[in-house]
Amino acid sequence: MMAWTDRHCRTFHRLIAPHAWLYTEMVVADAICFGRAHRLLEHGEHERPVVQQLGGNDPYLLSQASLVAEKNGFDAINLNVGCPSDRVHQGAFGACLMLQPKLVAECIKRMCDTVSIPVTVKCRLGVDDHASYGKLAEFVGYVSEAGARLFVVHARKAILTGLSPAQNRAIPPLDYDQVEQLKADFPSLAIILNGGLNDTQKVKQVLEWADGVMIGRAAYQNPGFLRELDLTLYPEKQLDNFQSLLNQYMAYMESELDQGVRLHEMTRHLFGLFHGLPGARQYRRYLSEYALLKGAGIDTFIRACAKVDRRAA
Ligand SMILES: Cc1cc2nc3c(=O)[nH]c(=O)nc-3n(C[C@H](O)[C@H](O)[C@H](O)COP(=O)(O)O)c2cc1C
Structure with a gap:
């Protein structure tokens, strides 16, 4: 999460949730290719497993940024197809890419051909008026055929004009049923549910059908919840006090x-x-x-x- 999950945050979260896969903030592929990659990708061995999230829409730049991330020791790459911010929208990446499944598939294919670590996708249910289950399934179909085997789905659509990113995390209603349907229709893919998960019981219910959950704000704002969740899901390994x-x-x-x-x-x-x-x-x-x-x-x-x-x- 931008401005939140930097390496200090991840170090803290690793201590309290030893089993979680941690995600970096989104870094734009161009910045890695043409900027200070070493600084942008800074992380510690102790954070692993850790996923580098990338933003972009250029298959070549994304593949090269993925390669740099792989060489820097990340365990997986995640392509951001869910960010609704104006800046990202103007750059023609993030959530608006859900409207271009063939381009996303091209990006994923190039990335998968370039690195040996998993390349995964984070997306929304859809965008603006183009949000229907059929379009979501079509998107996942194209992109999974290109090589992505894990999808993190933020279970609400993105509205690209008129809402701030914070409003886009609250106003469009959550719809977990569509994500559950996705798992039913694509049983061989790993489907991770994201959005609004803030209590352990809810997470346990979701895990009856989902392959995992991604927790954003609740984990950051209440680290005690993240710790409790790790303890509940992995009771055999007692955490330090x-x-x-x-x-x-x-x-x-x-x-x-x-x-x-x-x-x-x-x-x-x-x-x-x-x-x-x-x-x-x-x-x-x-x-x-x-x-x-x-x-x-x-x-x-x-x-x-x-x-x-x-x-x-
Ligand atoms: C401050 C902040 C920054 C975020 N930055 C990112 C980001 O860089 N990449 C991303 O995929 N999602 C980002 N998100 C969205 C979260 O990953 C998540 O999808 C969203 O908050 C819904 O999950 P939650 O209800 O568990 O928080 C951000 C959210 C917040 C609050």
Whole structure:
């Protein structure tokens, strides 16, 4: 997720959800081919399995960006065919590509021919007035024949004019039934449901028919939910206790601080850490005020944590 799932966020999520596949923010293929690829693809071995999401519509550039990502150690590539933002729409990629299944298939084929890691797709149910189950199935048909075997489907359509990206994550209604139908019609594909999943029971129900779930906002805003989900779905592997996880992330932050990373760049992903606990607001306020200051160190984070009454955790 843009501006959210950077390497610091992923490091934190890896600690609390050891079984999850983590996704990068979307990076535009051109930026990897013509920009500072090394910096854009920065990640740590400890984050794996981690998927590099790409944006673009040019088969050659996407294939070359995929190759660079593969060489950088990513475990899979995901093509973004779901982003509705104006900027992305103007660049003729993201969700509007759902209207061009043959072009997406061409991109996927070229990418699959170029790398040996899986190339997957994230899409919506459809776009504007072109959202029908028939069109979705046609899209998935073309693109899967080109080589994509896993589809993450954000279970609402995208509206490309008049809605902001945030509105596009809330206003078009969720329709899980279409995604379930997709799984029934394409049983050999891995179908991952995304959109509005924010409680463990709901996830368990979905997993009765889906091959997986992708969780966005709920995981970021309430890391406790992500942790609970991992524990519920993989009960055989007990996670370290909360304090031990926190200690591990603090050790990570200290090593990054030593390399010149600002405290806020890491703690900004921890605002939801004490979700629902007494003192959580004071913790967030303290971090907002002090973690941004030049020279802020780990002691600032420790002082923020001290605002929270964790006995109720
Ligand atoms: C801040 C933010 C940034 C996002 N950036 C991306 C992105 O880069 N690529 C993408 O496929 N989806 C992106 N999304 C959409 C989410 O991946 C997800 O599809 C959407 O939020 C619905 O899932 P949720 O209800 O679990 O949050 C973003 C969402 C948010 C809130």
